[in-house]
Amino acid sequence: MHSSEANMLPHLISVQTLYEHLDHPQILILDVPCRPESYTQGHIPNAIYLDPQALLAGTGDAPQKLPSVEALSRLFSQLGLTRDTHVIACDDEGGGWAGRLLWTLEVIGHTRWSYVNGGTCAWKAAHLPTETQTRQPQISDYQAQILRPELIMTQEELRQRLNDPDLVIWDARSPEEYQGLKVNAARAGHIPGAVNYEWTRAMDQDQALQIRGFAEILCELAPLGIQADKEIVTHCQTHHRSGFTWLVGYLLGFNIRAYDGSWKEWGNHPRLPIECP
Template identity: 55%
Template sequence: MDLIIEPEALAARLEREDLLIVDLSAPQNYLDGHIPGAVHLPFQALMAGTPPAPGKLPSAERLTEVFRHIGLRPEHHVVACDDEGGGWAGRFLWTLEVIGHKNYSYLNGGMHAWRGAGLPLSTEPAEPTPSAIEVAIDPAPLMDAEQIQQHLKDPDFRVWDARSPQEYRGERVLAMKAGHIPGAINCEWTQLMDPQRDLRIRADAREFLARLGIDDSQKIVTHCQSHHRSGFTWLVGKSLGFDIRAYPGSWSEWGNLPDTPVEQ
């Protein structure tokens, strides 16, 4: 399956034994109707939750518990979806990348698109069989604050800030320091969603980003406040073939560190 899969294509594959669908919707939305067989995973399981940077990765031990609980096995092809346009689904797929599980797809538009296509829904919670998977963390898909500072003057390095323009400009303050990482390009995550097509990734995403100064000639790192919104921007970059990583500490870390440079 392709990285980005459409609802009808997924519906035709629901009987595959090697398919694991993970739904990161709000609990009530999942109970109100989900893709038949989809396992629910609360988004909190993907984050360490430790102040001041709650978006950092949990430990390998904690991730092992999470992935065993949802029944992940090495042979699975995982499809992720959510009810908000791709933030949590993207964060989940990035986490799969971090643990070295490369077989995954994003349901384009998530549950908005599935419902919009009139496809079957279930209200029966899935009960996965726990697995015995062992998880190790590969640092390649992520960057930390020190690594970003080392690359800020590289001409082919770009920071993609997925926060709101108000946060980027320093008008909305959510840390000790306000503003953005020097040289960062602001493209709010929702700008990559098409509201006319059930929040699918916009068809002209490559051209839209190129006009802003983000393209496949660069090494890119993306962040937001806690690597939730940037879960989606990472996913979009990945789907376009970009050399893209994520900064899970995000602004909640950068904006609270004493020695990190800031622009407004």
């Protein structure tokens, strides 16, 4: 295989496609499991473990936000990322943490990536080989920059645009959280005008958590106003679940951004408007 072939992979690939490219030198497989033991108990060969908490700032009033460029430079250098690397992202939950990783890569302008449809769940369901050894990355010197800040929605901008008819707020939390029946912040409810489509609805529970057919998803999103002719911002509690909804929207060709402050920031702010049926 020619050296450029890895970078010709589409953004969404099957486990079989990954299996055929496992040993390509330009591929970096990053496993971002929700449960660390799922990596140690058996993961995709050559995959490097990435602690999902490393994708969060971890400090300040909104620790769920994007880390600093210095922290991102350290992280991706430790993972062995280079400008020519094609990142393959997977996780054990259908795409939440993998999506957060891929959103982060897009924010820093690294567009060479693929999501393995269904992640390690689909890989194991296909009875493909796994390994239990911890893979060590080859350290690089990666200097991250925020090259696509437009993919980040700030609290200030969102507050100013609450009545913008061209903006759709996609709340990826559960209906119970959206309706204020389950409280994970100082206040319950949702951002005014937001529409609710829980992240797991875009997964096929009978097909190893792979993304459902695009046509089906589009038919369900359209009545909510989530469609290609709108600007969309997605969020959840900490921009973990909405990592997946951002990814789905991106793959559908939407103009989609993410509010990484999410409900943890909005719901804990005493003066921001909320709706609670």
